[in-house]
Amino acid sequence: MAHQALPFAITLDILKRRLPAHLQEPKIGIVCGSGLSTLASALRDVVEVPYSELEGFGTSTVQGHKSSLAFGLLGPGNGIPVVAMLGRFHPYEGHKLSTVVYPIRVLARLGVRNLIITNAAGSLNPKLPVGTIVAIQDHVAIPNMAGPLNPLLGPSLGPEYPRFLPLSNAHSIKLRRLAFLAAHKLGLADDALAEGVYAWVSGPTYETPAEGRFLRAAGADVVGMSTIPEVLAAREEGLEVIVLSLVTNFVVIPDKYRSIKEEVKAELAGKPIEQPPQQVVSHQEVLNVGKQKADVMKDLVAKIIEMIPTD
Numbered sequence: 001m002a003h004q005a006l007p008f009a010i011t012l013d014i015l016k017r018r019l020p021a022h023l024q025e026p027k028i029g030i031v032c033g034s035g036l037s038t039l040a041s042a043l044r045d046v047v048e049v050p051y052s053e054l055e056g057f058g059t060s061t062v063q064g065h066k067s068s069l070a071f072g073l074l075g076p077g078n079g080i081p082v083v084a085m086l087g088r089f090h091p092y093e094g095h096k097l098s099t100v101v102y103p104i105r106v107l108a109r110l111g112v113r114n115l116i117i118t119n120a121a122g123s124l125n126p127k128l129p130v131g132t133i134v135a136i137q138d139h140v141a142i143p144n145m146a147g148p149l150n151p152l153l154g155p156s157l158g159p160e161y162p163r164f165l166p167l168s169n170a171h172s173i174k175l176r177r178l179a180f181l182a183a184h185k186l187g188l189a190d191d192a193l194a195e196g197v198y199a200w201v202s203g204p205t206y207e208t209p210a211e212g213r214f215l216r217a218a219g220a221d222v223v224g225m226s227t228i229p230e231v232l233a234a235r236e237e238g239l240e241v242i243v244l245s246l247v248t249n250f251v252v253i254p255d256k257y258r259s260i261k262e263e264v265k266a267e268l269a270g271k272p273i274e275q276p277p278q279q280v281v282s283h284q285e286v287l288n289v290g291k292q293k294a295d296v297m298k299d300l301v302a303k304i305i306e307m308i309p310t311d
């Protein structure tokens with residue numbers, strides 16, 4: 001889909017007709033990662049609009065992702081108007097990159113200025129155990145470096161969009177400061193919220209041990225199959241962005257490979273070597289941890305939103 005063909009006017013018109021006036025101009029957006037759609041339960045006065053009603057939106061086909069936009073209010077008093085994407089699109093589902101980031105561009109056109117993106121991710125760093133929330137400080141986009149998978153490829157959206165977007169400031173220092181202040185206010189343990197670098201891979205396969213080792217050597221702390229296209233589009237739209245990754249599993253990186261050669265030799269010599277079962281990651285494991293930690297993530301996101309200055 002060339003940028004020019006994006007149906008913004010139609011999508012925005014549908015939303016205008018579906019939403020009451022006080023929810024029509026959200027200032028803050030949330031993207032809910034795998035198993036994290038319950039983040040929207042922090043909102044009140046909620047109006048949910050299914051993606052199927054929205055021109056230009058795809059359908060999220062991944063278990064643990066709903067397929068709707070939830071509009072609502074958060075925080076004391078009249079509340080802050082917020083929109084949450086309950087479910088995202090991943091390139092591995094077969095969606096075009098322009099579809100993957102279309103909701104982000106719609107959020108920007110509704111008036112969203114600050115975006116909180118969440119995801120489930122595998123840990124590459126022994127210091128980031130399962131259950132840790134990681135405030136992403138930087139990223140490595142492997143598909144962008146290895147092939148034409150950058151969502152900003154193609155004709156520019158307009159003269160006001162930079163052709164060459166800098167990314168040294170992609171992850172908002174202002175929002176990350178708020179995240180750590182929010183964690184403090186919530187009384188979270190020091191290791192509940194950490195900092196690290198996210199590696200984006202295309203998926204849908206999980207990493208081989210050698211790939212895990214490679215990503216770790218490249219400076220990444222966590223790895224996932226989403227988020228970075230959204231960050232790039234959001235930055236191109238001029239939004240402040242924070243990414244919060246929930247560590248749902250360790251990427252399997254054994255210190256050394258099992259030597260099948262040695263095992264067979266030992267077996268033939270009548271001295272078989274006992275081996276622990278092979279570890280493998282599953283999406284069910286990812287969803288289970290998401291479920292267990294959804295409340296902490298929800299409280300953190302809600303507190304950050306309350307602390308974002310309203311202008």
Ligand SMILES: O=P(O)(O)O[C@H]1O[C@H](CO)[C@@H](O)[C@H]1O
Pocket residue numbers: 032033034035062088090118119120121203224225226227282283286
């Ligand atoms: O990044 P989110 O959408 O949270 O989901 C993560 O979990 C799925 C794999 O279990 C992949 O889609 C990966 O990116």
Ligand SMILES: Nc1nc2[nH]cnc2c(=O)[nH]1
Pocket residue numbers: 120121122123201203205206207223224225248249250251281286
């Ligand atoms: N690529 C990748 N994505 C994930 N999402 C959740 N866990 C993982 C993981 O281990 N690897």
